[in-house]
Every structure is written in C-alpha cells, then in structure tokens.
Amino acid sequence: MTLVEPQRTGEGPVPLEVNGRRHVVELEPRVSLLDALREHLDLTGTKKGCDQGTCGACTVWVDGRRVLACLTLAVAATGHEVVTIEGLADGDELHPMQRAFVEHDAFQCGYCTSGQIMSAVKLIEEGNAGTDEDIREFMSGNICRCAAYPNIRAAIRQVRDRSGGQA
Amino acid sequence: MTVVGTPLRRVDGPAKVSGRARYSAEVTLPGTTHLAVVGATIASGRVVAIDAAAARAAAGVLAVLTREDLPKVAAEPRLLPSLAGGPAPGESFFPMQDDVVHYAGQPVALVVAERHEQAQHAATLVAVTYEALPSLTTIDQGRDQAYEAERLFGGLMPARTERGDAGAALDRADVRVEAAYRFAANHHNPLEAPSTVAAWDDGRLTVYESTQGVRATQQTVAQLLGLPISHVRVVTRFVGGGFGAKAMVWPAVTLAALAARHVGRPVKLMLTRPQMFGSNGHREEQEQHITLGASRDGRLTAIRHEKLSITSPFDDWAEPATGVSSQLYGCENYLGVHRLIKGNTMTPTFTRGPGEALGVFTLETAMDELAYRLSMDPLELRVRNHTPVDPAGHPWSSDGLLECLRLGAERFGWADRPAAPRATRDGDWLIGTGLAAAAYPIAFFMPPQRARARIFADGSAVVQTSTQEFGTGALTMATQVGADALGVALADLTFEAGDSDLPNSTAAVGSAGAGMVSSAVHAAGTALRDQLVALATGDAGSPLHGVDPAAVTVTDGRLTAPGRPGAVDTYRELLARNHLSDAEATGGWRPPPLDTPHGLLTFGAQFAEVAVDPELGLVRVRRLHGAFAPGRVLNPLLARSQLMGGMLWGMSQALLEGNRTDPRYGRWGATNLAEYLVPVNADAPDVVVDFVDVRDELVGPLGAKGVGEIGQVGAAAAIANAVFHATGRRIRALPMAPELVMDPAGTDAR
Numbered sequence: 001m002t003l004v005e006p007q008r009t010g011e012g013p014v015p016l017e018v019n020g021r022r023h024v025v026e027l028e029p030r031v032s033l034l035d036a037l038r039e040h041l042d043l044t045g046t047k048k049g050c051d052q053g054t055c056g057a058c059t060v061w062v063d064g065r066r067v068l069a070c071l072t073l074a075v076a077a078t079g080h081e082v083v084t085i086e087g088l089a090d091g092d093e094l095h096p097m098q099r100a101f102v103e104h105d106a107f108q109c110g111y112c113t114s115g116q117i118m119s120a121v122k123l124i125e126e127g128n129a130g131t132d133e134d135i136r137e138f139m140s141g142n143i144c145r146c147a148a149y150p151n152i153r154a155a156i157r158q159v160r161d162r163s164g165g166q167a
Numbered sequence: 168m169t170v171v172g173t174p175l176r177r178v179d180g181p182a183k184v185s186g187r188a189r190y191s192a193e194v195t196l197p198g199t200t201h202l203a204v205v206g207a208t209i210a211s212g213r214v215v216a217i218d219a220a221a222a223r224a225a226a227g228v229l230a231v232l233t234r235e236d237l238p239k240v241a242a243e244p245r246l247l248p249s250l251a252g253g254p255a256p257g258e259s260f261f262p263m264q265d266d267v268v269h270y271a272g273q274p275v276a277l278v279v280a281e282r283h284e285q286a287q288h289a290a291t292l293v294a295v296t297y298e299a300l301p302s303l304t305t306i307d308q309g310r311d312q313a314y315e316a317e318r319l320f321g322g323l324m325p326a327r328t329e330r331g332d333a334g335a336a337l338d339r340a341d342v343r344v345e346a347a348y349r350f351a352a353n354h355h356n357p358l359e360a361p362s363t364v365a366a367w368d369d370g371r372l373t374v375y376e377s378t379q380g381v382r383a384t385q386q387t388v389a390q391l392l393g394l395p396i397s398h399v400r401v402v403t404r405f406v407g408g409g410f411g412a413k414a415m416v417w418p419a420v421t422l423a424a425l426a427a428r429h430v431g432r433p434v435k436l437m438l439t440r441p442q443m444f445g446s447n448g449h450r451e452e453q454e455q456h457i458t459l460g461a462s463r464d465g466r467l468t469a470i471r472h473e474k475l476s477i478t479s480p481f482d483d484w485a486e487p488a489t490g491v492s493s494q495l496y497g498c499e500n501y502l503g504v505h506r507l508i509k510g511n512t513m514t515p516t517f518t519r520g521p522g523e524a525l526g527v528f529t530l531e532t533a534m535d536e537l538a539y540r541l542s543m544d545p546l547e548l549r550v551r552n553h554t555p556v557d558p559a560g561h562p563w564s565s566d567g568l569l570e571c572l573r574l575g576a577e578r579f580g581w582a583d584r585p586a587a588p589r590a591t592r593d594g595d596w597l598i599g600t601g602l603a604a605a606a607y608p609i610a611f612f613m614p615p616q617r618a619r620a621r622i623f624a625d626g627s628a629v630v631q632t633s634t635q636e637f638g639t640g641a642l643t644m645a646t647q648v649g650a651d652a653l654g655v656a657l658a659d660l661t662f663e664a665g666d667s668d669l670p671n672s673t674a675a676v677g678s679a680g681a682g683m684v685s686s687a688v689h690a691a692g693t694a695l696r697d698q699l700v701a702l703a704t705g706d707a708g709s710p711l712h713g714v715d716p717a718a719v720t721v722t723d724g725r726l727t728a729p730g731r732p733g734a735v736d737t738y739r740e741l742l743a744r745n746h747l748s749d750a751e752a753t754g755g756w757r758p759p760p761l762d763t764p765h766g767l768l769t770f771g772a773q774f775a776e777v778a779v780d781p782e783l784g785l786v787r788v789r790r791l792h793g794a795f796a797p798g799r800v801l802n803p804l805l806a807r808s809q810l811m812g813g814m815l816w817g818m819s820q821a822l823l824e825g826n827r828t829d830p831r832y833g834r835w836g837a838t839n840l841a842e843y844l845v846p847v848n849a850d851a852p853d854v855v856v857d858f859v860d861v862r863d864e865l866v867g868p869l870g871a872k873g874v875g876e877i878g879q880v881g882a883a884a885a886i887a888n889a890v891f892h893a894t895g896r897r898i899r900a901l902p903m904a905p906e907l908v909m910d911p912a913g914t915d916a917r
Contacts, residue, residue: 010226030284039283044193045186047407049358050440054840057358085186094185102180105808109638110183111358111407117184140847143840145358145408146638147815148808149851 015078018043019087027074034058036074037084045085045114049143056142059115060084066122085114088121096163097121100155108146116142120156129160170647170657171869174804178643178662179405179636188405192362192437194375199364200229201283202426202436203290204419205276206445210302210511210833213266214275218294222278225292227285229430232277234263237425241393246482246514247321249383249414249674252614254390257415257448258514259481261391263422268297269480270513271834272445277422279430302511302833306349306452306477309508313475316483316505323612326485328493330558331500333460336469340460344537347457349900350525351825352835353450353518356845357637359407360443363423366433371398376420379409380674381633385667387416388424401667406637410816411517412447413637414676419446441838444826448516451476452827455488455529460500465541465551469500472529478507479514486515486522490608491880492530494768495568497554511833517676519816520879523607528820528901531603531884535891544586545888546576549604557766564765565863565872567796568604571772574857575602575794579774588895596778596787599893605771605795605881607678609872611758616683617670618691620653621751622699626724626739628653628660630691633669634684639875640805641680645688647802648869652692654721655738662688670753678769678873683756685801686867690754696721698752703736708744710734756867765865769872771795773814773885779893781914784905786890788818788852791882796859798872803858806874811854813878819846821883825902844902 011026018041025040034051037043037060049057051070058069061083088095097117100106107113119142123129128138135153144152182188207214219231230236244256262274276293280286303309316326337343364375372394378384381401389399406413419438427434438446453476460469474488489503518524538545553569556562576582584600585591591598618632630649636642646662653660663669664684672687673679700719703709703726711719714728721727726736742750759765774792779785791814800806823844827836837843856878863870883901890908891897898907 028282028284030288035283038193039195042195043186044189047190047358048192048360048437049407050840052440052839052841054440055358085184089185094181098181098184101184102176105177105804107180107183107638108640108808108812109357109359109406109408110179110188111190113183114186136849136851140849143358143845143847145356145410145845146808147812147819147846147851149815149846149848150811150853151808152848153853 014075016074016082018082019084029075031074032070033072033074033077034069037069043084043086047111047114049112056119057112057115059118059142061118066119085118088117096159100158104151104155104158106148106151106155108148112142112144116144116152123156124160124163129156169651171651171801175643175647175802176804177640178646190359190362190405190407191364191375191377191403192435194364196364196366196433199433199435200279200281200430201286202423202434203278203286204274204422204438204442205278205290205293206272206442207268207275208271209268209297209299210271210304212268212297212299214268214295215298216296217276219276222289222292225285225289227281228278228289229281230279231293232426232429234265237263239264240391242390244391248323248612249380250610250612250676250679251323252673254386255380255383255415255674256387257417257516258479262418270445270511272442274418274422277426279426279434304510304512304828304833305830306454306475306508308830309510313506313508316485316507319483319485319487319505324487326505328489328501328503333469333471333500333502336500337458337460337471340468341463342461342537342540343458344533344540345458346533346536347899348455348529350453351827351902352452353820353824354444354826354843355410355412355518356840356843357408357410357412360438360440361413361419361447362437363420364433364435365423365427367428372424373400373402374420374424375402377406377413378403379406379413379635379637379676381635381665381667382671383674384416384420388421391421392424403635403665406635409637410519411521414517414674415448417447440840444835444838445513448513450486450518451478451515453525455525457529457533459533459537461537465543465548467496467498467552470498471502473504473506475506477510477512479512480509482514483507484514488522488526491523491527491606494557494766495604495606496552520876521677524820524879527605527880528884531881532887535601535888545602546572546581561764561766564767564865565798565861566770567859567861568770570859571770571794571796572604574859575772575774575792578855578857579792581774588892593778595780597781597893598778599889599891600776601885601888601892603773603881603884603888605773605877606768607876607880609767609769609866610677611761613673613679613683613758615755615757616672616687617753617755618687619670619751619753620649620691620695621749622695622738623749624739624742626659628655629663630660630688631663631669632672632684632687633664633667634672634675634680635665639675639680639809640802641675641684643805644681644801645684648685648688649692652689653696654724656723659724678875678877680875681801681871681873682867685869685871686756687754689868690756691752694752694754695750699738699741699750700726702745703741706741706744709736709741711736759865763865769797769877771877771881773881775885775889777886777889777893779890779908781894781910784909786822786903786908788886791818791852792855793878794857794859795877796861797874797877798861798863798866799870800858801869801871807856809874810856810878813876814854814882815846815851816879817882818886821886821901821903823902
C-alpha cells in the first residue's frame with residue numbers, strides 16, 4: 001500500500017487504480033472518490049444522487065467490496081483497486097447483470113442504475129440473493145426513485161439462477 | 168411489420184446500464200468552472216449585508232456574486248405551466264433582484280471557483296446578515312388569512328367548479344358522508360439533482376440542463392436574459408428523473424448563465440440534495456374536506472369538495488384537486504373550491520399525479536365510507552355511479568372505467584373478501600383489502616407538435632423532435648412510432664431528441680408526453696412516407712409507376728402494392744434512381760381545441776392488500792393490482808414499468824412521504840433522503856398491472872392517453888381503504904405514520 005504524503009492545502013498527485021488502469025490525478029485531499037471519478041477522470045457512470053451516503057447511486061467496488069464513493073476520500077482509495085460501472089462489461093460484451101437489467105426493464109431514468117448494478121453483482125457474490133426477502137433487504141441501500149424495484153429483483157433472480165449463485 | 172404495441176426493450180438501455188448515458192452535469196467543456204449557490208437561512212425578512220471578503224480570498228475562487236453584482240433580469244417572470252408551450256417560470260419571481268427574502272433557500276449569493284470543492288467551501292464563507300421577520304409556512308399559522316382563489320395554473324383554470332346546488336342537495340340527501348384530511352408536503356426528489364452547464368460563445372448561450380422541457384427552458388432563459396430565443400440553445404440528453412420537479416423552469420439555470428457570463432467561462436452547477444428541497448417547488452401542504460350526499464340505493468346526489476393549501480407570496484398556485492371529483496361520477500350537484508394562504512414558501516409545483524392524486528384520494532376514501540354506510544360492496548357503489556358522459560353531457564373520448572374495475576377485481580380476487588372490517592388476521596398482523604377508482608384529466612393546452620423525418624441514400628433514417636428522455640421511454644416509443652410510420656425496419660431508424668434546435672414539442676408533463684411525441688413523430692414519418700410513395704408512383708423507372716399512392720404499402724423500406732403483384736421498389740433504389748442523397752419532411756399534429764365536445768379522462772382501478780400491526784402501527788403493502796385503460800399502449804413493457812412506478816409512488820404517498828416546516832424558522836424539517844422517506848426495495852411489493860383496451864380517436868392519431876400519472880392516482884386511496892378494512896379505523900392524514908396507525912392506548916389489539 002502506497003502512502004500519500006499529507007498536504008495541508010492545494011492539490012497533489014494522487015495515484016488511483018480504476019478499472020485496471022493506473023492514473024495519477026492532481027487532487028486536493030478533500031476530494032471524494034466520487035468527484036475524482038466524475039470530474040477528474042471523466043468516469044461519469046458513477047452517479048451523484050445525494051452526496052450524503054443515503055441513496056447508493058455512487059456505489060463502486062474498492063478491493064472487491066461495494067462502497068459509497070461519495071463517502072470515500074479519493075486519497076483513501078490510493079493503493080486499492082477501484083471498479084466502476086465502466087469496468088464491468090467485457091469490452092462490448094455486457095455483464096450478465098447489465099443484460100438482465102435491460103431485459104427486465106429494471107430502470108427508467110437510469111440515474112440509479114450504475115449503483116444498483118454494482119450492488120446487485122456483489123449481492124450474489126456475497127450470498128445475499130438467495131430469496132426475494134434477502135434481495136429486498138440487501139438492495140435497500142440503493143434508492144430507485146422511479147420505483148423499478150420489482151423489476152430489479154427479477155433481474156437479480158435471473159442472474160442468480162443462471163449463474164448458480166456466482167455473479 | 169408493426170412495432171408499435173410490441174414490448175421493445177429500451178433503445179437507451181445499453182447506454183444506461185454501462186454508464187455511458189451522459190446526464191447534464193456530466194458534460195465537461197474546456198475551462199469549466201464550478202458554481203455554488205448560497206441560499207437564505209431565514210424564511211422572511213431582508214438581506215442587510217453580505218460580507219464576501221473571506222469567500223473571495225479563498226483558494227480557487229473566481230467570483231462571488233451578490234445582487235449588487237448581478238444585472239437585473241430583462242422581464243418579470245410570470246408563472247405559466249410549461250404544457251402551454253411558452254416560457255414557463257416556476258414562480259412569478261426571480262431572486263437576487265432586491266434585498267427581500269420571501270422563503271428559506273432563496274438564492275442570495277453565487278460563488279464560482281475553479282473546482283467543485285472550492286466553490287462549495289467558499290459558499291460556506293459568505294457571511295450574510297439578515298433582518299428576520301416573522302414567517303408563515305404552515306396552514307395552522309395562516310388559517311385565518313385563507314382566501315378563495317379565482318384562477319389557478321397561471322390563470323389557465325378556474326379555481327371554483329359549481330353546478331346545481333350542492334348545499335341544498337346535501338341537506339336533502341338520504342345519506343351523508345363527510346371527511347377531512349391533512350396532507351403533508353411532498354418533494355419530488357428525482358435522484359439526479361437539478362444540473363446545469365452553461366456556456367457562452369459570442370453572445371449566444373448553450374445550456375445543458377436537466378429539464379422536462381428543453382423548449383420551455385430555452386424560452387424562459389431567453390426572456391429573462393433579454394436574448395433572442397434563437398440565441399439560446401438547450402441540450403438535454405438524459406434526465407435522471409423529473410416527476411414534476413423539472414417541469415417548470417426554476418431560477419438556477421438562469422443564475423448559472425449569468426455566472427458564466429460574468430466569469431467568461433463555462434459554469435457547471437449541480438444543486439445539493441438539501442438545496443433541492445427548496446429549489447424546484449414541491450407538492451404543497453394541504454387539507455381537503457369532502458361531503459358526499461347519496462340516495463339509499465347509493466346514487467350520488469351531491470358532492471362538495473374543498474381544498475385549502477399554502478402558496479407563495481407571488482402566485483395563486485394550487486394543485487387542482489377537483490378535476491376528477493367533479494367528473495368521475497354522475498352527480499347533478501357539485502361544488503369544488505380551492506382556498507389559499509400566502510406563505511413564505513416558493514411557489515409549489517406539479518408533483519406526480521398533480522392535484523388529482525390527493526383529490527382522488529379524498530373522493531375515493533369518502534366513497535369507501537359511503538359504501539360501508541350503505542352496507543354496499545365498494546365495487547358496486549362505483550359501478551352504480553358510473554357515467555358515460557362528462558358533466559356537460561359530452562361522451563368520454565374513451566372510457567373503460569367499468570372494465571378496469573371488473574378486470575382488476577377478478578385478477579385481485581375481490582369477490583373473496585369478507586365485508587366486515589377487522590375480520591382477518593395473520594399472526595400479529597391484521598389483513599385488509601381496499602379498492603379505488605382512478606382517473607386523470609387530459610388537457611390540450613399545448614400548441615402544435617412537430618417532428619422532422621429524414622431518410623438517407625442508404626435507407627437509414629432519422630426522426631427528430633425536441634422532447635427529452637427522463638425515464639418515460641420516450642426515445643424507445645418514438646423509435647417504434649417512427650419506424651412504423653415511415654415503413655422502415657427498427658434497426659434503420661434513429662430517433663433524436665433533447666435539443667431545442669429540433670422541431671417543437673412541448674414539455675413532457677401531465678402524462679402528455681406520449682401523446683404529443685407519438686403524434687408528432689407519426690405525422691413526420693407519414694409525411695415523408697407519402698412523399699416517397701408519390702415519388703415512386705410518379706417515377707417512370709419504378710416498378711410501381713402509375714399505381715394509386717393510397718394502395719402502396721411500405722415495410723422495411725420496401726414499397727409494394729397488392730394490385731401489382733411482384734412489383735417491388737425500395738427507398739434506396741428510389742432515391743438512387745432520382746439522384747437524391749436524402750429526402751425529408753416535417754409533420755405536425757394540432758391538438759384538439761380546449762372546448763372539444765368530449766369528456767377527457769384516463770381511467771383505471773386500483774386494488775391493495777395490506778397487513779397492519781396495530782400495536783406498532785406498521786403498514787406493509789402485500790399486493791398492489793392496477794387495471795388501466797390508457798388508450799393505445801405504444802410499448803407494454805415500458806407502459807407497465809411506468810404504471811408500476813406510479814402505483815409505488817401512491818404507496819409512498821400513503822405511507823412514507825411527508826415534510827413539515829419548523830414554524831419557528833420557516834425551514835423544511837427534512838432536507839435529505841435519510842429523513843425524507845422514499846421507498847426502498849424492501850418497501851416495494853410485487854405489482855400487477857393489467858391493461859383494458861380502449862380505442863380513442865380524439866387524443867391523437869395513435870390514440871395514446873398517457874401513463875405517467877394514472878398509475879399513482881387512486882393507489883393511496885386503495886391502500887387507505889385497505890387499512891380501514893384491516894383495522895376498522897380511518898386515518899385522516901397522509902402519510903399514515905405509525906403513530907397515527909397504531910391502535911389508541913387502551914385498545915385491546917387481540
């Protein structure tokens with residue numbers, strides 16, 4: 001793990017590894033991982049819904065765990081592997097969860113969708129998608145204001161059933 | 168092959184699930200700066216002084232603008248619903264023109280900085296000194312100042328609806344039911360906060376804006392800035408939800424344009440979630456009072472329906488709540504009244520199911536009470552009062568209410584229901600079921616809707632209109648309609664929207680989007696097809712030369728005529744033979760006049776099963792069924808999703824959503840998604856949506872009546888009626904919070 005020399009003011013180089021690519025971004029220490037992704041790396045697939053940790057739209061993976069990018073400082077992600085929605089597909093080949101979301105119409109405006117999908121994939125890996133009750137509880141950190149929830153559950157069930165529980 | 172009516176998956180789906188769909192704040196132009204808005208912390212009074220020295224000295228800050236730095240706007244904004252097609256300010260007020268504070272959150276200063284964090288931090292350093300005056304933000308504070316409004320909706324609608332003599336008829340009625348409800352304010356909270364990127368180039372302005380109406384935004388900003396409309400371009404590729412919050416044009420977009428002009432660089436603004444509670448209107452706190460009179464056999468003889476609500480100092484705004492209660496049932500005597508209290512809030516605005524979601528709640532819970540009073544099945548009471556005509560005697564443009572009630576009842580299993588309340592138990596839970604009729608008015612306030620269709624030499628085609636995609640499926644639906652109208656394969660047609668430079672279509676509000684866009688796109692596709700068919704039948708080189716154009720059909724770009732078997736022309740060959748690199752046509756649709764001799768409602772029926780824990784006051788919705796008659800269903804996959812979303816909004820309105828101001832400070836109590844409750848996955852039951860097929864010749868060439876609102880209307884009433892059936896108690900306020908639902912102390916829940 002690389003330690004960044006603390007700075008009181010101003011920007012400094014912050015190494016970030018996102019979707020398997022290494023970047024060095026000039027950032028102030030107060031910049032969130034979410035803003036680093038969106039404003040500095042132009043990875044705008046990760047959404048800012050509340051910037052307060054209440055909606056889940058900014059869900060990304062850090063070292064394979066789902067985290068809220070709005071509550072994570074970018075400097076704290078240095079030395080860790082960050083995966084965003086842009087890193088989920090295999091080239092042009094969508095991840096099965098992405099395909100399932102399209103097939104089940106599991107979104108409308110699409111603004112929560114990146115976070116829903118990043119949560120949903122992990123849900124299955126974590127073993128928390130066994131029943132509809134589990135899915136409902138463990139997906140409740142991701143708000144969908146369009147209320148596509150039943151379709152989101154259908155998409156997750158499809159991926160779970162076709163993958164034998166492995167996303 | 169006809170693709171309208173098939174469940175085509177969203178054409179923007181792959182972009183949305185892979186993070187490629189760009190929303191307004193995700194446009195980054197070279198040299199972009201970041202804007203933060205400083206909102207007033209008092210609800211009434213004036214700004215005495217602003218000390219911006221510390222903010223101006225902060226790192227990265229380019230400018231701090233107060234009213235003294237900002238030019239006066241060129242025109243006084245005048246509220247007008249965006250559906251009317253013109254400029255559409257959300258309130259007849261523009262901030263930072265003088266020192267008066269009318270509501271909490273009203274912008275008082277702007278901060279522009281190189282970085283987002285710098286702007287946000289500097290905004291906290293702006294020191295504003297206020298002289299605070301007492302504020303009025305609740306009905307209870309202003310009850311004695313209530314007045315009867317004359318007109319609503321920027322003057323477009325009367326505030327009083329009256330026929331017969333409701334008072335006398337109520338006095339004479341065999342049976343009377345009277346009920347009063349209190350409804351907390353609602354906030355739309357689309358997940359994407361209002362976002363703007365504003366950039367000037369040689370006196371012309373381009374705005375990337377999260378709006379439900381690019382043309383409304385274009386005209387409003389041009390008017391406020393005193394620019395030719397042609398010098399303002401509004402681009403909106405994707406919108407992260409609207410629900411009415413982005414149906415009107417609020418001050419932030421124009422403030423961003425002014426800030427961008429001041430610093431001479433592009434400006435990006437995304438309001439914060441807390442700011443959103445005071446930036447884009449809300450559904451106002453309100454009370455509704457209804458009295459029904461009926462004969463012993465359940466026929467309504469009189470309805471009196473009154474609404475009291477808070478509006479801003481500037482506008483007589485109320486969600487119109489009586490458009491359905493005045494029309495849904497045959498009833499000779501009716502009085503509907505809207506009363507207002509001017510308070511220290513911004514002007515309230517459209518919120519999903521505007522007006523009628525709560526108007527129908529009031530009507531349909533009262534109908535449920537009437538059914539119990541008469542010992543009549545609530546379904547039978549609705550059937551008995553059905554009317555095939557509106558109050559003026561005009562037949563509905565299309566009906567379907569009875570079919571919705573019957574289909575919904577059958578699918579839900581209504582007939583198995585015990586009539587008595589508090590009769591079914593499942594462990595600690597009391598089980599109840601309820602129903603409600605649903606209806607939502609169709610209003611043709613909009614000007615003609617236009618689209619352009621263009622086909623290229625290779626047979627690929629583009630159809631364009633200025634609508635925008637905010638989750639309704641407009642891009643997908645319009646692609647289907649365009650492909651059918653022009654006669655090309657889906658894969659050959661691209662639908663483009665979200666740009667005010669494209670042909671006019673009005674803001675997508677009030678469930679009018681599907682009807683307007685499909686009508687315009689259909690007209691354009693048909694116009695281009697007719698042009699090409701005429702070219703072929705008049706072309707000596709065409710196998711179809713001399714055929715009656717009306718006999719030609721076009722599918723997948725192939726032209727054939729039954730009278731000339733084997734003869735095939737194609738768009739590609741036709742264009743090549745005539746040395747044309749492309750062809751194009753504009754098509755338009757003129758909505759029917761406001762005084763069209765038709766009743767105009769979209770109908771549905773809602774059914775709910777709830778479980779109530781009477782000791783904890785918990786309500787869990789176990790099942791929601793809806794049956795709807797929205798005319799032609801352009802895409803059942805997307806229509807079902809939108810109706811389902813609306814029904815869950817109804818659930819949310821019934822059980823979760825509500826905000827109050829703290830009367831001491833005049834500020835909203837909840838300004839985040841942890842305290843302002845919206846449904847999460849665990850709250851949402853599975854939802855059944857059924858369609859009743861009705862043909863509607865009036866509402867447009869395709870007969871689509873829209874699905875954005877009707878899903879929500881009636882859902883809360885069905886849930887409330889189910890709560891009564893479960894518990895035997897009527898809850899007289901929304902949301903039905905646990906403390907209201909739980910049995911009063913001393914009740915033996917067992």
